[in-house]
Amino acid sequence: MAGPPAVPVVLSTRQRKILKKLRRQRTLSQCLVWRINIVLRAAKGQSNSRIARGLSKDRQTVRLWRARWDAAHGRLQAAEAAGCTAKELTALLLEVLADAPRCGTPGKFSAVQLARIIAVACEHPHASGRPVTHWTPRELAAEVVQRRIVPAISVRTVGRLWQQAALKPHRSRYWLTATERITDPARFENEVRHICAVYLNAPALHAQGVHLVSTDEKTGIQALERQQSPLPMRPGAVEAREFEYVRHGTQCLIANFEVATGKILCPTIQSTRTEADFVTHIAQTVATDPAGEWIFITDQLNTHLSASLVEWVAQQCGDAQDLGKKGVTGILHSQATRREYLEDPRHRIRFVYTPKHASWLNQVEIWFSILYRRLLKRGNFTSTADLRQQILDFIDYFNQLLAKPFRWTYAGKPLTA
Numbered sequence: 561m562a563g564p565p566a567v568p569v570v571l572s573t574r575q576r577k578i579l580k581k582l583r584r585q586r587t588l589s590q591c592l593v594w595r596i597n598i599v600l601r602a603a604k605g606q607s608n609s610r611i612a613r614g615l616s617k618d619r620q621t622v623r624l625w626r627a628r629w630d631a632a633h634g635r636l637q638a639a640e641a642a643g644c645t646a647k648e649l650t651a652l653l654l655e656v657l658a659d660a661p662r663c664g665t666p667g668k669f670s671a672v673q674l675a676r677i678i679a680v681a682c683e684h685p686h687a688s689g690r691p692v693t694h695w696t697p698r699e700l701a702a703e704v705v706q707r708r709i710v711p712a713i714s715v716r717t718v719g720r721l722w723q724q725a726a727l728k729p730h731r732s733r734y735w736l737t738a739t740e741r742i743t744d745p746a747r748f749e750n751e752v753r754h755i756c757a758v759y760l761n762a763p764a765l766h767a768q769g770v771h772l773v774s775t776d777e778k779t780g781i782q783a784l785e786r787q788q789s790p791l792p793m794r795p796g797a798v799e800a801r802e803f804e805y806v807r808h809g810t811q812c813l814i815a816n817f818e819v820a821t822g823k824i825l826c827p828t829i830q831s832t833r834t835e836a837d838f839v840t841h842i843a844q845t846v847a848t849d850p851a852g853e854w855i856f857i858t859d860q861l862n863t864h865l866s867a868s869l870v871e872w873v874a875q876q877c878g879d880a881q882d883l884g885k886k887g888v889t890g891i892l893h894s895q896a897t898r899r900e901y902l903e904d905p906r907h908r909i910r911f912v913y914t915p916k917h918a919s920w921l922n923q924v925e926i927w928f929s930i931l932y933r934r935l936l937k938r939g940n941f942t943s944t945a946d947l948r949q950q951i952l953d954f955i956d957y958f959n960q961l962l963a964k965p966f967r968w969t970y971a972g973k974p975l976t977a
Contacts, residue, residue: 567626569602570633572640576603578650595657598625632656669710676709677718678725694729697722739916751915755857758912759819759923759968766820770853773816773825773845774924777833777861778931783808783947786940801938809944813931813951814841817924819857822963824927824955829948835866843872846909854909857923860916865899867892877907923966930958 571579582588583596594615601611608622615622639652669677681700685692688703695703697718704710722728740748758765762772784805791800814828814837826848828841846854858864867886874883883901884890891901902911914921935954941947 566602566608566623567630569599569626569629571599571603572636574640574646574649575636575653576600578646578653582650582653592654592657595625598622599629599657602626602629628656628660669713673710674721677704677713677721678727680704680707680709681722681725681727681729694732696729736917741915741918748915748918751913752918752921753971755912755914755921756968756971758855758857760971762819762965765855770855771849772819772855772857774819774857774922775814775816775842775845776858776919776922776924776928777838778813778815778928779810779833781811781813781936781947781951783810783941783944784939785942790938790940799938808941808947811944811947811951812837814838815924815927816845816856817927819923820965822965823959824963827952827955829951831944833863835863835868838863839866839868839872842869842909846876852908855912856910857912857914859914859919859922860895860899862895864911864913865895865902867898870898870901873902873907873909876909879907923968926966930962 579596579600583593583600594617597615598611598617598621601614602622602625606614608619608626611617611622612619636649636652636656639649644652677700680688680703681695685695685699690699690703692699697715701713701715701718705712740751758772765772785808786802787804787806788802790802791797793799809831811829811831812833814833816825816827817823818825826841826845828837828844830837842856846852863869870883870892873879874881882890884892884897886892887894891897899911899913903913904910919925931951931954935950939947939950941950
């Protein structure tokens with residue numbers, strides 16, 4: 561006697577595309593892979609028997625997932641009709657394919673015990689007298705037993721709790737608090753808002769003939785020569801780069817990113833980045849339009865606030881006043897007095913300084929990441945001269961084909977910690 565007809569499986573084009581993409585992921589569990597295969601084969605009209613033979617599964621399993629998909633069909637259609645994103649639809653498909661809740665054995669630990677275990681995991685091990693930087697499941701299990709939070713707990717259970725609570729003690733990341741944000745938050749906010757306002761006003765300044773450039777150094781660029789030529793990319797294999805290399809020294813790049821056009825102006829590439837080097841770089845940049853108005857956005861590195869820079873700006877602006885003596889009196893007395901002079905909006909050549917530890921406000925830093933990804937990361941340089949020439953060639957290429965202003969959307973609102 562023939563059984564009931566197989567439940568039809570209907571897939572939309574988006575659903576089919578996402579399921580095929582998920583199936584190719586190496587990190588996807590095998591149970592999800594064969595469930596996806598059942599759904600895809602069923603959507604092609606294959607019988608339960610044929611699918612079971614092809615995937616080495618029993619027909620009851622195939623019938624189960626046909627039924628699960630049919631039950632979710634209306635929900636999936638409604639989500640697509642509501643205009644859900646690809647990410648949202650992917651999450652919904654994975655939810656349909658996930659294991660259904662099972663009754664199982666009641667949990668051994670109360671909610672209070674679980675909360676206390678998680679609280680210990682968030683403490684530094686030093687608080688428990690353990691001279692390590694982060695917890696391992698075995699150490700945390702021993703600690704919660706020692707504190708009599710639970711009578712016993714397995715290492716696997718601790719790992720599962722961490723996963724459920726999205727805790728990853730083995731991982732960390734660097735972060736840096738802008739100094740002025742802590743010591744003088746009002747000043748920090750004003751400086752950030754001012755820089756953002758200058759960026760947003762860049763097109764108008766450019767139309768008036770004002771040069772607005774973001775300036776900084778990229779130091780320690782290594783001239784690394786691979787001992788063997790890379791193996792080129794081919795179908796099924798990425799480019800293979802030789803691990804061994806020869807060091808030929810380093811170079812320092814001082815770059816100007818023109819905010820309004822996105823071009824790099826008058827780069828300086830050499831082995832040093834002294835106070836004199838920075839003044840020379842600024843002088844060469846201004847020499848491209850000696851009578852023009854220039855605004856340089858840069859950080860508060862000591863070479864960017866030097867006495868020689870103040871003296872050069874004063875000379876260019878025709879300021880004959882007594883500047884004083886460095887470390888003693890007058891404008892040259894300290895970095896604070898020199899900064900106040902260099903930021904004076906009445907000067908034809910002036911500087912705008914980012915707060916300390918806030919290099920993310922300097923647009924040239926974004927361009928440095930482009931330089932690294934497009935040239936330096938996989939480049940091969942036979943000497944420092946070769947490195948210098950390749951950087952200059954890339955800058956010419958970038959200015960001709962890739963340069964465009966960055967779309968600056970940050971308006972200066974305070975960032976949360």
